[in-house]
Amino acid sequence: MTMKPPISRRDFLKLLALTAATFLSKSVDRLLFPGGKSHSDTPGVIILVLDTLSALNMSLHGYARQTTPNMERFASRSNVYHSHYSTANFTSPGTASILTGTHPWTHRAFHNEGLVSAEKTDSNLFRWWGDDSIRLGYTQNAWVDLLLDQFSSWLDVHLNLYKFNLNKEPFYRKLLKNDFSASYRSLDSFSMELDPNFSASLMSALMRKTSFYLGKQAADREHASQYPMGVPQTVNDVASYFLLEDVFDGLMESSKSLPPSALAYFHLYPPHFPYAPRAKFMDVFKDGWLPPVKPTARLVKAGDEEAETRIVLEREHYDAYIATVDEDFGRLFDFMEREGVLEKNYVVLTSDHGDIYERGVIGHTNEYLYEPLIRVPLIISSPGQTSRVDVRTPTSSVDLAPTLLALTGRPIPIACEGVLLPGLGGEEDAQRPIFSMDAKSSHVRGPIRTATLSIRKGQFKLIWYFGYEGLEDGFELFDLENDPEEMSNLTAARPALFSDLRAELDAKLREVNAPFVKE
Amino acid sequence: MKWIRERLPAWPGIFPVYSALVFWAYGWYMLMFMFKLPSWMLEVTFGEIVAYFSYGLILVFWDTVQMLAILVGLSFVLPRSWLNDDFSVSGTALAGLLFFWIMFAQFAFVGLVNLPPSQQIAVLVVALLGFILAVLLVRRFPAFRKLAVWFGSSAGIFAYLYGFLTALGVVVVLIRNLS
Numbered sequence: 024m025t026m027k028p029p030i031s032r033r034d035f036l037k038l039l040a041l042t043a044a045t046f047l048s049k050s051v052d053r054l055l056f057p058g059g060k061s062h063s064d065t066p067g068v069i070i071l072v073l074d075t076l077s078a079l080n081m082s083l084h085g086y087a088r089q090t091t092p093n094m095e096r097f098a099s100r101s102n103v104y105h106s107h108y109s110t111a112n113f114t115s116p117g118t119a120s121i122l123t124g125t126h127p128w129t130h131r132a133f134h135n136e137g138l139v140s141a142e143k144t145d146s147n148l149f150r151w152w153g154d155d156s157i158r159l160g161y162t163q164n165a166w167v168d169l170l171l172d173q174f175s176s177w178l179d180v181h182l183n184l185y186k187f188n189l190n191k192e193p194f195y196r197k198l199l200k201n202d203f204s205a206s207y208r209s210l211d212s213f214s215m216e217l218d219p220n221f222s223a224s225l226m227s228a229l230m231r232k233t234s235f236y237l238g239k240q241a242a243d244r245e246h247a248s249q250y251p252m253g254v255p256q257t258v259n260d261v262a263s264y265f266l267l268e269d270v271f272d273g274l275m276e277s278s279k280s281l282p283p284s285a286l287a288y289f290h291l292y293p294p295h296f297p298y299a300p301r302a303k304f305m306d307v308f309k310d311g312w313l314p315p316v317k318p319t320a321r322l323v324k325a326g327d328e329e330a331e332t333r334i335v336l337e338r339e340h341y342d343a344y345i346a347t348v349d350e351d352f353g354r355l356f357d358f359m360e361r362e363g364v365l366e367k368n369y370v371v372l373t374s375d376h377g378d379i380y381e382r383g384v385i386g387h388t389n390e391y392l393y394e395p396l397i398r399v400p401l402i403i404s405s406p407g408q409t410s411r412v413d414v415r416t417p418t419s420s421v422d423l424a425p426t427l428l429a430l431t432g433r434p435i436p437i438a439c440e441g442v443l444l445p446g447l448g449g450e451e452d453a454q455r456p457i458f459s460m461d462a463k464s465s466h467v468r469g470p471i472r473t474a475t476l477s478i479r480k481g482q483f484k485l486i487w488y489f490g491y492e493g494l495e496d497g498f499e500l501f502d503l504e505n506d507p508e509e510m511s512n513l514t515a516a517r518p519a520l521f522s523d524l525r526a527e528l529d530a531k532l533r534e535v536n537a538p539f540v541k542e
Numbered sequence: 543m544k545w546i547r548e549r550l551p552a553w554p555g556i557f558p559v560y561s562a563l564v565f566w567a568y569g570w571y572m573l574m575f576m577f578k579l580p581s582w583m584l585e586v587t588f589g590e591i592v593a594y595f596s597y598g599l600i601l602v603f604w605d606t607v608q609m610l611a612i613l614v615g616l617s618f619v620l621p622r623s624w625l626n627d628d629f630s631v632s633g634t635a636l637a638g639l640l641f642f643w644i645m646f647a648q649f650a651f652v653g654l655v656n657l658p659p660s661q662q663i664a665v666l667v668v669a670l671l672g673f674i675l676a677v678l679l680v681r682r683f684p685a686f687r688k689l690a691v692w693f694g695s696s697a698g699i700f701a702y703l704y705g706f707l708t709a710l711g712v713v714v715v716l717i718r719n720l721s
Contacts, residue, residue: 134584138586198719199715201718202719205593205597205718209598210597214602221649222574223570227604232648232651466584466585468585
């Protein structure tokens with residue numbers, strides 16, 4: 024009688040091949056990253072992205088309303104970047120730039136629900152971080168989850184989008200998790216879209232709407248004393264609602280349980296529309312304060328401007344929601360201080376883009392690159408830092424990835440387009456061009472033909488609108504030092520400066536379009 | 543079991559009704575898909591678009607099954623002479639009306655959800671009256687009856703066509719999720 028071996032020959036060969044492949048992949052990584060030492064003794068990094076937080080609506084950056092007292096407390100022991108720019112005016116490109124250290128024209132995630140182009144997917148912060156410490160990703164924003172899903176091979180922990188929500192994940196999401204991107208885009212975002220009008224699916228969309236609204240209404244009723252405008256929720260496609268305190272409690276738990284040297288990326292939905300301020304902040308900003316009246320935005324047709332009363336009211340709600348988020352951030356900050364999280368980690372607070380309440384425009388689903396839309400906070404607390412450092416030189420969201428890699432002793436990949444942030448290894452360079460872009464109507468796999476581009480250089484900023492149907496191409500030039508509200512277009516008054524910046528922007532566009540233009 | 547079987551419409555009577563549902567539900571989906579297609583073509587590959595289309599086809603198939611279940615359910619609970627005896631014709635007319643009501647419910651959803659309960663019931667009563675009216679029309683007026691019969695039999699081709707496409711869609715979705 025022969026004894027059956029504990030492992031078959033076939034299984035043994037499979038195991039051998041797997042071991043060799045693992046060894047080989049680590050060796051390749053070492054070759055690519057010659058710094059290749061273990062990083063288990065370096066500080067960790069916690070990145071907290073608050074979606075749609077405009078720096079211009081934060082008292083930290085001089086806003087007239089006291090919206091962010093707790094972030095100011097955090098700033099008192101951090102580096103504060105006062106002229107930090109997102110590369111874009113909405114989530115997909117703005118977030119992709121944070122995670123890849125590249126501009127939208129490189130990562131190509133510049134459409135709604137955009138994805139990083141297939142050939143660039145392996146250029147991301149999680150991969151560069153290496154696999155010798157934990158990499159965690161969590162977001163409430165489905166568009167960001169699409170990106171995290173793209174990077175999931177390099178994520179050790181990808182927390183479920185519904186993890187801290189009041190409503191549960193729909194059953195089909197679990198079934199289709201292996202094909203999240205396509206199934207989300209087809210089902211959640213298109214066929215069963217929660218938009219109040221028509222969806223492509225008849226019954227399933229109606230049932231999804233019914234289930235969402237009834238559940239949300241019940242939650243709104245239950246928490247009406249705390250959230251008079253309804254509990255916080257995401258917009259249509261994800262259909263989730265939550266209590267802000269639950270989410271921040273979840274972050275506290277997650278950050279406390281992080282092992283040393285981990286990389287954690289938390290991307291929260293608030294203060295994104297729809298606004299859900301707490302009761303205590305509802306009337307705080309009904310103060311009669313009004314921002315200066317500005318010229319109507321360039322692409323708004325006469326008669327299409329939002330009513331001024333609505334703009335004022337929405338701004339009030341936005342400010343109140345920021346204050347609500349700030350209150351919870353204060354709890355998180357106290358917790359991190361108390362638990363020593365700030366001593367062991369670089370803690371980053373930033374946003375993917377801003378919001379606008381002026382010039383006849385509301386929100387950020389538009390083509391503009393005015394300051395409220397692209398200037399976002401960037402506050403970085405280094406382990407053990409006790410005093411505040413203010414940096415006023417313009418910086419870009421593409422700078423974050425290379426800076427964090429360098430701070431934790433990792434090499435900066437060639438793919439990164441950013442530079443080290445001043446005060447954290449980099450030098451102040453006021454003449455460095457900072458670019459932002461909106462190109463939702465351009466082909467992802469073609470040259471950028473319809474877009475708004477901006478360049479900030481020194482105290483000046485040039486915005487270029489081109490390719491929009493029925494509208495003439497045009498420029499706006501602002502002196503942000505003497506005209507921070509972007510009131511006066513200087514294209515006629517400063518022809519030489521305009522010409523220089525225009526040439527630089529034009530050269531950049533030619534450069535980024537070159538791979539897509541046939542000779 | 544026999545009692546249940548007797549109250550359910552026969553398969554030859556169900557098929558035209560299902561075909562009519564397929565016509566409306568898949569037709570609407572195709573229309574919406576065509577509207578969305580240009581924006582997808584700007585950013586994703588043909589293969590991805592096929593995948594999106596496949597998920598949608600399966601969802602719409604599920605929609606048609608649910609809608610058919612509503613009509614069969616009505617036939618089951620109502621007295622036989624009301625709907626069951628003439629299911630293929632009355633059901634075809636009701637399929638169109640059901641499509642209309644679902645569209646209305648989607649369009650006016652927020653308003654409907656926020657109506658006081660008494661008004662919500664009133665809307666439901668109006669919807670039911672519409673169903674009764676549709677059945678009366680095809681029963682009393684030969685022209686409507688002819689139209690319903692013609693529509694139910696003509697729509698059969700769509701049931702086969704979309705059935706085939708949906709089967710392909712199932713294969714695509716399975717491959718993407720199991721690979």
